[in-house]
Amino acid sequence: MHELKAKVASVIDAHAQALTHFGNDVFAHPEIGFREERTATRIAESLRRLDLEVEEGLAITGVRARLRGAKPGPVICVIGELDGLPVPGHPNADPATGVAHACGHNAQLTHLLGVATALIESDAAAHLAGEIVFLAVPAEEYVDLEWRTDLARRGKVEFLGGKPELLKNGVFDDVDLAMMVHASGTPNGNRLSMTWNYNGFVAKQARFIGRAAHAGNAPYRGINALNAATLAIQAMHMQRETFRDEDHIRVHPIITRGGDAINVVPADVRLETFVRGASLEAIDEAAAKVDRSLHAGALALGASVEIRTLSGYLPLAVNRDLGNVFRENAVELVGAACYGESPSNSASTDAGDLSHVMPMLHPNHGGCEGANHTVDFRITDPIDAYVTPAKAMAPSGTAEALRQVTPSPAASARCNPPTPDAECAIV
Numbered sequence: 099m100h101e102l103k104a105k106v107a108s109v110i111d112a113h114a115q116a117l118t119h120f121g122n123d124v125f126a127h128p129e130i131g132f133r134e135e136r137t138a139t140r141i142a143e144s145l146r147r148l149d150l151e152v153e154e155g156l157a158i159t160g161v162r163a164r165l166r167g168a169k170p171g172p173v174i175c176v177i178g179e180l181d182g183l184p185v186p187g188h189p190n191a192d193p194a195t196g197v198a199h200a201c202g203h204n205a206q207l208t209h210l211l212g213v214a215t216a217l218i219e220s221d222a223a224a225h226l227a228g229e230i231v232f233l234a235v236p237a238e239e240y241v242d243l244e245w246r247t248d249l250a251r252r253g254k255v256e257f258l259g260g261k262p263e264l265l266k267n268g269v270f271d272d273v274d275l276a277m278m279v280h281a282s283g284t285p286n287g288n289r290l291s292m293t294w295n296y297n298g299f300v301a302k303q304a305r306f307i308g309r310a311a312h313a314g315n316a317p318y319r320g321i322n323a324l325n326a327a328t329l330a331i332q333a334m335h336m337q338r339e340t341f342r343d344e345d346h347i348r349v350h351p352i353i354t355r356g357g358d359a360i361n362v363v364p365a366d367v368r369l370e371t372f373v374r375g376a377s378l379e380a381i382d383e384a385a386a387k388v389d390r391s392l393h394a395g396a397l398a399l400g401a402s403v404e405i406r407t408l409s410g411y412l413p414l415a416v417n418r419d420l421g422n423v424f425r426e427n428a429v430e431l432v433g434a435a436c437y438g439e440s441p442s443n444s445a446s447t448d449a450g451d452l453s454h455v456m457p458m459l460h461p462n463h464g465g466c467e468g469a470n471h472t473v474d475f476r477i478t479d480p481i482d483a484y485v486t487p488a489k490a491m492a493p494s495g496t497a498e499a500l501r502q503v504t505p506s507p508a509a510s511a512r513c514n515p516p517t518p519d520a521e522c523a524i525v
């Protein structure tokens with residue numbers, strides 16, 4: 099076992115330069131969720147060069163390849179996310195779209211490729227029972243809601259996130275456990291780390307409808323939808339003292355349409371927010387307060403409001419057995435002083451949905467700086483961003499995981515997250 103691990107690690111090291119080139123190339127060509135065509139083609143080509151059979155077009159842009167072991171056994175899925183997110187002004191943003199890899203998903207695809215390369219070149223498959231599935235998944239960032247809801251309306255997807263959509267399509271039906279390593283941009287001194295729990299959320303889209311009027315000569319004839327939305331946001335802020343610390347509630351509205359012309363009283367104003375929390379009950383309770391606030395803003399101004407609730411992602415709980423295996427490998431690689439753990443993070447991921455269906459591993463890597471989702475995020479140490487996580491994950495995902503983890507029954511359940519207060523996936 100020790101020999102095999104060393105061989106796998108040395109193959110990854112030997113490919114460090116090529117992996118860095120791949121990771122940087124993806125970083126330089128960011129694409130938004132469900133439209134990651136170039137990125138999907140790049141990862142598909144790279145997997146084909148390893149002589150793997152590759153399927154494309156899963157949930158529009160997803161890519162899958164399989165590596166079969168010597169005998170039947172559990173199916174382990176190594177995940178890399180394909181998408182960037184809108185961060186206009188990021189130095190590496192696509193000038194046409196404003197989309198940037200400000201969450202480090204380019205590194206995940208590099209890990210996926212590193213693990214695949216290592217398991218194939220080291221001939222580890224000959225020692226494995228079961229299969230490794232390499233899965234590049236679309237659309238983890240829950241953004242671009244108008245475009246995605248339209249996509250759903252046209253029947254192209256049902257869910258607005260890649261993993262729930264792949265779950266619904268049955269792509270995880272034969273998978274027993276899943277793993278990925280996510281970038282941790284905010285420096286915490288750790289080269290590898292683990293956060294055991296993440297928030298879930300629902301998304302709200304609100305449309306305030308007022309009455310247009312000339313803003314100079316007759317504003318009294320109008321109903322100002324922007325004022326209604328502003329008041330609703332204030333009402334949401336007033337709720338904050340009722341949020342319990344342990345529920346990790348996050349409500350962070352933005353106005354996506356604030357008015358059409360400066361000299362017209364705004365009559366159509368749109369607002370979006372997430373309502374995040376550590377449990378479904380907490381999300382449900384906070385979402386009801388947000389709804390009340392939205393209605394209150396409209397009521398005060400004599401406007402009306404249409405509220406749409408979209409199922410977001412479920413809270414993530416990292417599987418303890420898998421996490422313990424990863425910790426062992428991580429400490430062996432980077433030393434105890436450079437490995438850290440924290441109980442929870444208030445961000446969210448659709449890996450949460452997977453964690454309700456199968457054991458899920460979702461640790462973090464360093465090698466990057468700047469807060470995730472901001473113009474400051476960048477890769478500063480390609481070895482720690484691209485190479486070290488692959489070396490930590492490859493053995494976690496192979497023999498030791500097979501020995502130590504009791505996999506769930508194959509994930510035959512269709513994903514239908516019991517997200518509170520949601521009309522349905524999308525209406």
Ligand SMILES: [Zn+2]
Pocket residue numbers: 200201239470471
């Ligand atoms: Zn992100």
Ligand SMILES: [Zn+2]
Pocket residue numbers: 201202203238280
């Ligand atoms: Zn991310």
